[in-house]
Amino acid sequence: MSLFAPDAAPPGRPYWWEDGAPLPALATIPPERTDVLVLGGGYTGLSAAITCADEGAKVTVIDAAIPGQGASTRNGGMFGAHPRLPYETMKSRFGAAAAAACYDESVAAFEFTRQLIQREAIECDLQLTGRIQMAWSRADFDAQKRLVNSVRSQSAINMELIDRDELSSEIETSRYHGAIRFPGHAALHPRKFHDGLLAAAIKRDVVVVRDCPVTEIRREAGRFVARSGSAAIRADRIIVATNGYTQGLSNWLRRRVFPLPSFIIATEPIASTTLARLAPGGRMMVETRAQHSYFRISPDGSRIVFGGRAAMRPTTPERAAARLFRTMTDIWPELRDTRLTHSWSGFTGYSFSHMPAIGSHDGFHFAAGYSGSGVAMAPYLGMKVAYQALNDPRGETVFSRMPLTTRWFHPGGQPHFLTAADMWFRHAVDRRDRLRMRRNG
Ligand SMILES: Cc1cc2nc3c(=O)[nH]c(=O)nc-3n(C[C@H](O)[C@H](O)[C@H](O)COP(=O)(O)OP(=O)(O)OC[C@H]3O[C@@H](n4cnc5c(N)ncnc54)[C@H](O)[C@@H]3O)c2cc1C
Numbered sequence: 001m002s003l004f005a006p007d008a009a010p011p012g013r014p015y016w017w018e019d020g021a022p023l024p025a026l027a028t029i030p031p032e033r034t035d036v037l038v039l040g041g042g043y044t045g046l047s048a049a050i051t052c053a054d055e056g057a058k059v060t061v062i063d064a065a066i067p068g069q070g071a072s073t074r075n076g077g078m079f080g081a082h083p084r085l086p087y088e089t090m091k092s093r094f095g096a097a098a099a100a101a102c103y104d105e106s107v108a109a110f111e112f113t114r115q116l117i118q119r120e121a122i123e124c125d126l127q128l129t130g131r132i133q134m135a136w137s138r139a140d141f142d143a144q145k146r147l148v149n150s151v152r153s154q155s156a157i158n159m160e161l162i163d164r165d166e167l168s169s170e171i172e173t174s175r176y177h178g179a180i181r182f183p184g185h186a187a188l189h190p191r192k193f194h195d196g197l198l199a200a201a202i203k204r205d206v207v208v209v210r211d212c213p214v215t216e217i218r219r220e221a222g223r224f225v226a227r228s229g230s231a232a233i234r235a236d237r238i239i240v241a242t243n244g245y246t247q248g249l250s251n252w253l254r255r256r257v258f259p260l261p262s263f264i265i266a267t268e269p270i271a272s273t274t275l276a277r278l279a280p281g282g283r284m285m286v287e288t289r290a291q292h293s294y295f296r297i298s299p300d301g302s303r304i305v306f307g308g309r310a311a312m313r314p315t316t317p318e319r320a321a322a323r324l325f326r327t328m329t330d331i332w333p334e335l336r337d338t339r340l341t342h343s344w345s346g347f348t349g350y351s352f353s354h355m356p357a358i359g360s361h362d363g364f365h366f367a368a369g370y371s372g373s374g375v376a377m378a379p380y381l382g383m384k385v386a387y388q389a390l391n392d393p394r395g396e397t398v399f400s401r402m403p404l405t406t407r408w409f410h411p412g413g414q415p416h417f418l419t420a421a422d423m424w425f426r427h428a429v430d431r432r433d434r435l436r437m438r439r440n441g
Pocket residue numbers: 039040041042043044045062063064065066067068069070071072073074075076077078079080212213214215241242243244245246247248249261262263264294307345346347348349368370371372373374375376378
């Protein structure tokens with residue numbers, strides 16, 4: 001039997017695209033001159049554009065495709081920020097003060113983005129759900145206990161431990177060994193959030209240009225000249241906000257921020273009583289295993305949206321759906337007869353340190369490398385990079401101190417090392433997880 005419902009959307013189409021405002025009419029030819037040129041019309045680029053416009057600059061946002069159709073309308077809508085690296089790892093790499101500051105600024109990033117939504121009256125189904133991160137093994141739960149102990153004394157981030165025998169109030173499954181609850185995290189509809197940011201930028205007379213890939217940035221007489229096809233745009237300042245979709249531009253950035261795919265499925269509608277039983281906590285749910293499943297109930301309460309690292313390389317929506325479905329029904333066996341309506345993917349911009357980075361190179365400013373957690377962080381660092389481009393001290397952030405490094409095995413372009421990583425993932429990690437699934441139940 002097919003995994004997909006008869007009325008399923010075409011493979012690859014995100015569930016979020018079924019809902020949202022029609023795309024406003026956007027220019028396809030850029031202006032010849034602008035104060036600030038922002039490359040990339042996702043959360044980072046639009047937030048940067050809004051900040052620069054509020055400071056009185058004439059701003060142009062140029063996107064290689066349709067703004068938002070990078071990661072910003074494809075993600076899981078899990079809204080919260082806490083660093084990907086364990087506190088102790090950050091402390092040993094960057095020092096205790098920077099590690100604590102990273103946690104504190106993660107809280108600040110969430111607050112900034114929440115206030116941006118409020119200030120611009122963006123209707124994006126914001127729900128203050130909280131999030132749980134579930135431990136896949138006993139060792140993972142021990143690590144979670146250590147993390148909570150060290151972070152609690154160092155930062156303002158709110159984390160609570162949930163023992164295994166209390167987990168049933170959050171989720172109906174026996175798969176996990178405990179969890180961390182982040183009561184301050186939230187959920188939103190990614191496409192509606194992007195629609196709202198786009199509208200806020202346009203309201204400020206920001207010129208937004210679509211289908212206009214910039215392939216060259218040059219300096220000329222103290223200014224920048226960006227080229228897209230035969231068009232040349234002169235700008236005083238350039239912000240590169242292309243993250244995991246950086247193409248045709250800056251091999252320096254592409255060597256440091258590489259595209260790692262993430263995959264999501266959406267189920268057909270499920271009875272509300274069933275959803276309330278499967279996920280009584282109603283939270284955003286993520287887990288600690290390497291395939292990094294993240295899942296939630298859709299904003300309208302009708303279905304499950306289930307994401308994960310079904311592969312480390314692009315694969316077909318059908319193949320990714322089969323893998324995600326297997327994981328979902330391992331957690332909730334009663335969904336075995338539930339069909340899918342959507343399967344899609346997108347590229348997260350990953351840094352080798354797993355930390356976001358912001359700074360400048362060759363005169364252009366950039367913010368990128370959110371490593372799969374950008375709903376709160378991308379708008380926040382978009383604002384920060386805007387201030388940095390304007391030489392405003394409000395651009396100060398601890399993430400400027402995160403080194404953005406590369407590796408000898410990644411010369412830029414397609415990240416071929418992910419082929420080897422994918423093989424390791426399939427054969428070692430996947431096999432280990434399957435064995436554990438069998439042992440657990
Ligand atoms: C499947 C998936 C699930 C995710 N889930 C979550 C989640 O639940 N929670 C969370 O916090 N984060 C999540 N993320 C991460 C989050 O979506 C991203 O961090 C965030 O959207 C990054 O926004 P951005 O504006 O930096 O980049 P993008 O939204 O990717 O935008 C980059 C833009 O740059 C444009 N561009 C590229 N090259 C050029 C060029 N040469 N000229 C002009 N334009 C160019 C592209 O066309 C694109 O529109 C997820 C990501 C994916 C892919």
